[in-house]
Amino acid sequence: MTTSAVTAPAAGATVTAREPIVELRDVRMHFPVAQGGLLRRKMGAVRAVDGVSLAVYGGETLGIVGESGCGKSTTGRLMTRLLEPTGGQVVFEGQDITHLSTAKLRPLRRRFQMIFQDPYSSLNPRHTIGTIVGAPLRLHGVETPNGVKRAVQDLLERVGLNPEHYNRYPHEFSGGQRQRIGIARALALRPKLIVCDEPVSALDVSIQAQVINLLEDLQNEFDLTYLFIAHDLSVVRHISDRVAVMYLGKVMELADRTSLYEAPQHPYTHALLSAVPTPDPAKEKGRERILLRGDVPSPLDPPPACVFHTRCWKAQDICRVVEPPLLQVSPTHQVACHFPEERKLV
Amino acid sequence: MTDRSATMAAGSAPATADAHRRPLLEVKDLRVHFPTEDGLVKAVDGLDFTVAKGRTLGIVGESGSGKSVTSLAILGLHKRTRAQLSGEVLLDGVDIIGAAEETVRRLRGNKMAMIFQDPLSSMHPYYTVGAQIIEAYRVHNNVSKRAARARAIEMLSLVGIPQPDRRVDDYPHQFSGGMRQRAMIAMGMSCNPGLLIADEPTTALDVTVQAQILELMKKLQREFDSALIIITHDLCVVAEVADDILVMYAGRAVEHGPVADLFRRPEHPYTWGLLSSMPRLDRVREDRLRPIKGTPPSLINPPPGCRFHPRCPYAQRLGEICWTVEPELLEGPNDHSTRCHLGPVKAREVFVAEVEPLL
Numbered sequence: 001m002t003t004s005a006v007t008a009p010a011a012g013a014t015v016t017a018r019e020p021i022v023e024l025r026d027v028r029m030h031f032p033v034a035q036g037g038l039l040r041r042k043m044g045a046v047r048a049v050d051g052v053s054l055a056v057y058g059g060e061t062l063g064i065v066g067e068s069g070c071g072k073s074t075t076g077r078l079m080t081r082l083l084e085p086t087g088g089q090v091v092f093e094g095q096d097i098t099h100l101s102t103a104k105l106r107p108l109r110r111r112f113q114m115i116f117q118d119p120y121s122s123l124n125p126r127h128t129i130g131t132i133v134g135a136p137l138r139l140h141g142v143e144t145p146n147g148v149k150r151a152v153q154d155l156l157e158r159v160g161l162n163p164e165h166y167n168r169y170p171h172e173f174s175g176g177q178r179q180r181i182g183i184a185r186a187l188a189l190r191p192k193l194i195v196c197d198e199p200v201s202a203l204d205v206s207i208q209a210q211v212i213n214l215l216e217d218l219q220n221e222f223d224l225t226y227l228f229i230a231h232d233l234s235v236v237r238h239i240s241d242r243v244a245v246m247y248l249g250k251v252m253e254l255a256d257r258t259s260l261y262e263a264p265q266h267p268y269t270h271a272l273l274s275a276v277p278t279p280d281p282a283k284e285k286g287r288e289r290i291l292l293r294g295d296v297p298s299p300l301d302p303p304p305a306c307v308f309h310t311r312c313w314k315a316q317d318i319c320r321v322v323e324p325p326l327l328q329v330s331p332t333h334q335v336a337c338h339f340p341e342e343r344k345l346v
Numbered sequence: 347m348t349d350r351s352a353t354m355a356a357g358s359a360p361a362t363a364d365a366h367r368r369p370l371l372e373v374k375d376l377r378v379h380f381p382t383e384d385g386l387v388k389a390v391d392g393l394d395f396t397v398a399k400g401r402t403l404g405i406v407g408e409s410g411s412g413k414s415v416t417s418l419a420i421l422g423l424h425k426r427t428r429a430q431l432s433g434e435v436l437l438d439g440v441d442i443i444g445a446a447e448e449t450v451r452r453l454r455g456n457k458m459a460m461i462f463q464d465p466l467s468s469m470h471p472y473y474t475v476g477a478q479i480i481e482a483y484r485v486h487n488n489v490s491k492r493a494a495r496a497r498a499i500e501m502l503s504l505v506g507i508p509q510p511d512r513r514v515d516d517y518p519h520q521f522s523g524g525m526r527q528r529a530m531i532a533m534g535m536s537c538n539p540g541l542l543i544a545d546e547p548t549t550a551l552d553v554t555v556q557a558q559i560l561e562l563m564k565k566l567q568r569e570f571d572s573a574l575i576i577i578t579h580d581l582c583v584v585a586e587v588a589d590d591i592l593v594m595y596a597g598r599a600v601e602h603g604p605v606a607d608l609f610r611r612p613e614h615p616y617t618w619g620l621l622s623s624m625p626r627l628d629r630v631r632e633d634r635l636r637p638i639k640g641t642p643p644s645l646i647n648p649p650p651g652c653r654f655h656p657r658c659p660y661a662q663r664l665g666e667i668c669w670t671v672e673p674e675l676l677e678g679p680n681d682h683s684t685r686c687h688l689g690p691v692k693a694r695e696v697f698v699a700e701v702e703p704l705l
Binding site for chain 1: 508580634
């Protein structure tokens with residue numbers, strides 16, 4: 001099918017012993033919280049990401065799901081070093097980039113780009129599309145055989161926009177078109193890895209499907225690797241090869257797509273999957289639904305040991321004392337729970 | 347084709363499923379037009395539906411389909427200097443469109459209430475949650491502050507806010523997203539309105555919280571026996587809570603029917619498109635999604651004929667009629683009406699043969 005069959009992600013295939021493109025090793029991101037006016041005292045820290053280890057392999061799509069505040073966006077920003085972690089290591093293609101300076105990072109930035117959620121606030125309203133999409137080319141001094149304008153127009157065409165729109169401004173485009181502009185910009189430097197932070201959640205259903213298909217086509221064509229962050233579990237199932245479920249700054253479960261959706265083991269994953277409504281009223285009636293009580297605890301003061309124990313119906317004494325490590329239950333499936341259990345929910 | 351007035355009457359019939367109950371809300375040939383520099387935006391262009399007490403109507407559509415404009419028209423919230431309204435919105439027999447602003451103001455909050463999408467921007471950040479519920483309650487009920495406060499606490503406890511007697515004095519920012527939406531619901535329900543309109547009530551919420559809020563809305567509706575309109579872009583949400591569904595496209599209803607029938611035998615190509623374009627957890631994963639091609643049309647110059655024809659994969663098959671003649675909303679069996687030239691028999695054939703196997 002594809003010429004680049006070696007690295008293109010075969011559907012459902014799991015990753016073999018390949019070198020990861022980017023790896024997080026026990027990464028922590030604690031944002032300090034200060035209080036008081038003149039003499040600001042450090043009051044504590046928001047533990048947005050608290051000991052996450054994840055590796056993204058070439059050609060795959062790793063999905064991260066979780067509710068708001070679980071640290072999934074922060075994880076994406078740490079991976080592209082838009083944030084400097086307070087602990088752990090970020091390794092990009094074998095090179096430790098955890099504390100690299102902005103200047104040293106810049107040449108590496110050609111290799112990892114980002115697509116943002118809100119196509120309204122992530123494009124400068126005062127710049128034309130040509131300026132926006134051409135900016136990475138100009139900043140990095142990329143050689144373009146037929147000039148920057150031509151390169152940008154090729155990119156616009158590739159993402160399904162009219163190249164004649166080169167001189168238009170973002171407000172002249174619809175949400176879906178703006179998202180395509182964001183994709184063209186991320187693509188400009190031909191990166192290896194693109195971190196997509198909720199790229200379709202602001203779009204209408206019919207447009208959402210168009211953009212997802214485009215992302216998949218581009219992945220095959222340019223041999224891209226995606227970190228796909230979203231809260232929509234059905235979208236993540238569609239696009240990802242492997243999926244990580246996050247809760248309160250930690251990875252709860254990490255597995256290949258099929259295992260995660262067909263045989264999830266963590267109670268939080270069970271709750272998430274059972275909460276997704278389906279467009280089938282007949283099936284909806286007989287479906288088992290796990291309703292979680294209360295809200296997500298504050299990341300300022302997360303529960304001790306297992307962070308999920310305050311809302312878990314299976315919690316025992318050990319869950320309040322010992323933190324469950326992320327353990328392998330099968331070659332492609334890891335769970336952080338003292339009482340993992342396979343359950344069929346979808 | 348039948349003449350227009352006959353189909354309009356037919357179009358308003360479907361939701362009156364239980365004929366013994368007079369519908370609480372009747373919307374007849376509602377039109378909301380906005381004059382702009384570029385031309386007249388026909389946001390809602392001839393809409394008919396009814397909602398009875400104890401029933402839930404789900405209005406589904408993409409952005410710009412006119413669903414929110416409809417809800418604002420029902421609540422009488424359009425500035426009359428800006429919007430041109432015509433048709434009838436009858437709440438318990440009282441016409442909202444023609445009524446004086448003062449009359450509508452008294453009905454709003456008391457007989458009908460609204461829950462908005464974003465509870466953070468629709469609550470005042472400067473006042474406590476309690477104060478806002480108390481104010482809403484006292485506007486319509488001649489009671490003491492103490493009694494109103496008791497009511498506010500009662501409502502907060504009813505919607506499942508823990509320690510309501512303490513949280514009543516919190517400010518909106520001290521609530522989480524899900525709790526704020528609960529507080530909004532408490533405020534909306536405080537005067538026990540007959541009609542509650544929820545505009546994308548769970549769009550800003552996480553799935554687990556969405557499940558809680560939908561559960562709560564179903565429970566409250568049973569208790570208060572109110573009529574509920576849920577406006578959303580998410581077919582999954584309406585599948586779960588609605589009795590009837592109205593699918594809107596470019597300011598008009600394209601399909602309208604009872605929820606079970608509409609999901610089992612959808613008849614309009616747009617509804618098929620919506621169903622097949624979303625990835626579904628309850629089905630086997632496919633390699634490609636099948637989006638609806640193109641983008642929603644301009645409401646200033648809507649396409650001639652059927653408004654969906656430029657995006658419709660079946661338009662070529664029927665030929666000219668699709669881009670010259672606008673189809674009427676025709677009622678078929680089971681109170682299920684559709685606006686498509688295919689007609690119910692052909693639509694069923696196409697759905698069974700070509701669409702359903704792919705869903």
